[in-house]
Amino acid sequence: MPVTALISAKSCGVTATALALTLASKRPSLLAECDPAGGTIRTGFMQGTTTTGYGLYHLATAERVGPDALAQAFASHLLPMDPDGHRKLLPGLTDPTQAAALARTWSALAEVLHVMATDAEHDVFIDAGRLALEAGRLHPTLTPAPLIYQADLVALVVRGTDQSLMLARHLIAPLRAELDEHGSGSDALVLLLIEDGPYRAHQVADALSVPVLGALPWEPAIAGFLAGGGRVPRGYGRSPLLRHARTATEQLEALAQRRRIHQQWPQPAHAQIAGVLQRLTQAQEAGHG
Template identity: 75%
Template structure:
């Protein structure tokens, strides 16, 4: 299964889109909230049911002990988003000043997530927030660069508006260069279109010279629930956003598979130190979700 990093030039609904994809996936799924500017799901969708004792920040100390400690801490800090535990969240930072402490944690965390995707069959979505560049490169603190560089797919989330496309144009080329020179390759980059605005998928792809790999409809009622939590709207499970998110998750898996075949990527070597995280997570993932 792919590891997909969602990024944006500026507020384009990355977190809502990532939540929709995770909740709608037909397989076991994980959303890692890795925006250095801070996470919003804890206080929004989860209505503060998750304390600051859980989450991304705690992984930095574990990584300094070793890979096995990081893997076990990772498993311990996941929060179930459904009763069966098939959809999980790694809650984000509660304080943006904590981001600097994670700079050396990102590469090892990326490895854990790739093992989870490849060996445990999870769809892994990473909310990396707004892109920040410094001297033409991804910023070392304001963007979790290794997570973006090593992802199987990198989705630049855009709306079908002139403003969103204008902002996206400024980050497309430096992001493509970053992936080409320091990442998994420029062909890992695609667009996730939020269908808010007059421009359709083919027009967005042409304007940004980048393929639209998936699209999600403009569904304010469901989006408001994913943003703020509370009582789900009537017909939530059959809402346009979740129905299209299921399709989008399948499209992303297919795109990743095609890319893997075309590039003839070698199989990632197994890391026995990550056995702990696999054992603890596959117990609930076996069989995958049905709804």
């Protein structure tokens, strides 16, 4: 199963989108709330049902003890989001000043999340919040850079508005360069479109030169519930937002699988054949010589 990091250029509904994907997946799923600006799910969607004794910040201390301590702390700080425990949440920071303490924890956490994806077969979604750059690089404190670098896919959440596309456009080139240099390649970058605004998926893909992997309907009542909690809206379980989110999870899995195959066999078949033919030709010419 893939590890997908969700980011935005500005507040574009990353948390609501990450929640929709986690809750809609057909497979067991995990949402890691890793926005350095602080998490909102425990007081929003979870409606304060958990205390600050649980969450991301506690992993920093465990990581300094060692890998076993980190793994045990990670497991003990996962909260169920459904009665069966198929949807799990790692709650985020309650204080943005805690983010600096996680600087050396992100890489180790990325490895744990990949174990959850590959060995425990969970769809893993990372709410990485707003992308912050410094001198064309991912900011070392305001962005969980190692989680983004090591993710199978990086999904930039955008809206179909001029403002959202303008802000996203300035991130594309440096983000691609960072993924090529430190990640698994710039082809890990995709878009998730919230259909709020005049522009459709093909127009957004053309404008940003990045494929739109999923388009989620703009349903303010459902998105507001996911982002802020409160009373469950009528029709929540059958909402178009969750139906399209489920489709998006399937698209993410399919793309991640294609990328894995491509990385295992990086040379296209025709290039391999061309190389064989070239060697045969050279051998024949040497024999005639």
